[in-house]
Amino acid sequence: MSAISPMPNTTNTTTISTAGAPSRRNTELALLAFAVLIPCFAYANVGLAMDGEMPSGLLGYGVGLGLMAGVGHLVVRKFAKYADPLLLPLATLLNGIGLVIIWRLDQSPRLQARKFFTASATNQLMFSALGIALFVAVLIVLKDHRILQRYTYISMVAALILLVAPMFFPAKFGARIWITIPGLGSIQPGEFAKIVLSIFFAGYLMVKRDALALASRRFMGLYLPRGRDLGPILAVWAFSILILVFETDLGTSLLFFGMFVVMLYVATERTSWIVFGLLMSAVGAVAVSTFEHHVQQRVDAWLHPFDAFKDGSSDQIAQALMAFGSGGVFGTGWGQGHSDLIGFAANSDFILATVGEELGLAGVMAILLVYGLIVERGVRTALAARDPFGKLLATGLSGAFAIQVFVVAGGVMGLIPLTGMTMPFMAQGGSSVIANWALIAVLIKISDTARRPAPAPAPSPDAEMTQVVRP
């Protein structure tokens, strides 16, 4: 990491340096070149392995991905000059590799023989372009991330609508996390809610944090919050449980509650919140899983994945595990595995299994490292941010990102029960890729503000480290 650290003195992140950090835009460009080249090689590799010839779409794919990366880079250069140089290349790399895997699975005769098969690579490329467009729009429109603070309560309403809406639409594959618009397709509002909700939490907690942090009693080494301060966490908890019950989606529920606890902890610096949060999520999860059939099924499938062959339930997890196992350390190579045996959702929720089988343990570790790096850059942005709102927002977004990666990858690898979420950037699905590009855009914007050399004095009151507790 040291090569990427902007300056030796970056550990002192809260100090405003007037020396002016290097912008690192050329580093970003060089990394982007790799991020585009690697998926292009992968694309060629798939074609050579499956058809024995260079795929005809290689040029179009390469140019498309290159253009997206190029546009992203130019906009960052212009509108977020001091942004973190790793975020854009890392996201581009994941997006590119995801596209290759989706295209590779499109070629699978086994999947093509399934009912309702549609080739998804072209659509996904379009969604990725839309994602980059949103990324560009956020960077251009959002002059400073602190503007978002003004929309704290609007964000709350928006998040509520996004989260509640799917309850009124029919369940798909056992979970109500989609809004279906006939003729147009469906979107997964949870992916967008993730961003909007973190804006609300950041804005809300920034105002309330002192009350939540200071007014407490000490009990058994823990600072217990006052009863009335428990209100917000209880409300969010209850809301997550409701999501779990009505949308029958463990993943979304876990993601939002986890994100809230993380942000609450950062805002108040009280470990007791973490303890509370863990207890409450455990209680909630256990309670719901005892009476919610769908959740129960998921837990059973997690505990006994190979029972599916006996009782005829979905064998996806078992198939995914066997895909991972068959890949071994080095994998079968692009296009030569049989991860398509997973069947349904092989290119969305289960996309990591294809990485596991065709790129092996080595490939999965690399992909996990890339995800880890994105999270790390996000947290670093939070450390470097000069304002508490930015810190909270960056922590919330990277925390949510990390939790989502954990929940999805953990589910696919049989570490935790499977939930209906998608691998950010890689999995097939428009909502996911578009929303995650927006997430990266917000992080880039915060990091740009954090690393930007100090402007002329007259600091905004929000940037002060101590704040008046406003009622």
Next chain:
Amino acid sequence: MNKPVRRIAIFCGLLILALMVRDNWIQFVQADELKANKHNRRVTIARYSQPRGNIIVDGQAITGSQETGGIDFKFKRTYKNGEMWAPVTGYSSQVFDANQIEKLEDKVLTGDDDRLFFNRTVDMITGKGKKGGDVITTLNAKAQEAAFKGLGKSKGAVAAIDPRTGKILALASTPSYDPSTIAGAQDDKAWKELQADKNQPMLNRALKQTYPPGSTFKVVTAAAALENGLYKDVDAKTDSPLPWILPDTRVELQNEGNIPCKDASLRVALQWSCNTVFGKVSADLGNKKMIDQANKFGFNKPVDTPVRAVPSVFPKDNRPQNAMAGIGQASNRVTPLQMAMVAAAVANNGKLMEPYMVDKLRAPNLNVIEHHTPKEMGQPVSAENARKLQSIMETVVEKGTGTAAQIDNVKVGGKTGTAQHGVDNSGNPYAWFISYAKTGNGSPVAVAVVIESSETIRDDIAGGKLAAPVAKSVMQAVLSTEK
């Protein structure tokens, strides 16, 4: 606010770390297990992604591969004369796994064997597909055909071995099945029918089924008598009263008809199959000595040919039961292969060779990667006693119950048997015949035949009438190829 942010960083790191640890667990620690999981279709997909190697008898492949054009499996196993060869090959199915040689030598047949590594690497570099190796068996096509045809529509089994080496020459079981019918991906119906069939066509009776041996076991009892010094001369009178009461009971042991069994010599007793003589031999020797002799012939342990033959048993038992076991009518049970081994050991002058049916494993480039060398299993009877046994077994064929097995100009020794079974012996008896043929070159063949459903005949002649002709034609087939 930075302290909690750093802790959150650690927390996120732990989440990723947990994923990495889990990934190492499933892709490294458990990888082989998951790879070989019986539900993992990759195994089958790989097995049928190129033509399988063949199982070969007398230089001819008895298996084949056929292109299917399917998504999962490019090739399908085919069998030539599948019903006849099923007890040798077993089956290799796209859905129902495989068994016998198809399963045991699967790695060679698919080309995955470690010893084929060099071939695989060369093929990979030169851009050729993976190829499977061949399994060359010891079987004799003519003998197999004679055995299979001889059994015909009746239920039964034949095992023939070369006593000098232990090579299995014929291994037939009827009713049989054609493995081709269950080789494909859409053969569920045929599979279920085979599984539900009351006649158990998929049961390899020659290796996997045990029967009461009936009078054929008297050869083992005679061997025990000679080996333990109870009698030394096969032509001297034995101490055999008639009637003879089973020890510890008031039950009189019956002979089949009015035959000269009183104090009969071993030769006469075997010639006419005297129950009283051999029952008393077994009783005189006692359970332990009988078990020892049986074990020397290979009883009470499985034999891997490499297809495993279930153990034939001679158990511990009380005195009357032990006496009955001496005439093959108690709790002792045998596989046809075991009885062929008994005949073979006698024919090979007392030396028992380990039976085997895979002679060579051959790489696709025709290099032999494994060559089986005959192994001695033991010496159940001394050479001198073996010659005595040969002499009395030859009398059985010459002028006793086994005359149906006579072959012109060839010395044949044998023993008939008819095993009663079922409650109060109500089931149809099993007709047995074990025999060997001898030429100037030692004995090239020993054979055991069992036929289950001999409808009408219930006396000891059954073995001679039903089973002996089958044994004879198998021996003739071997002798004709020997020259």
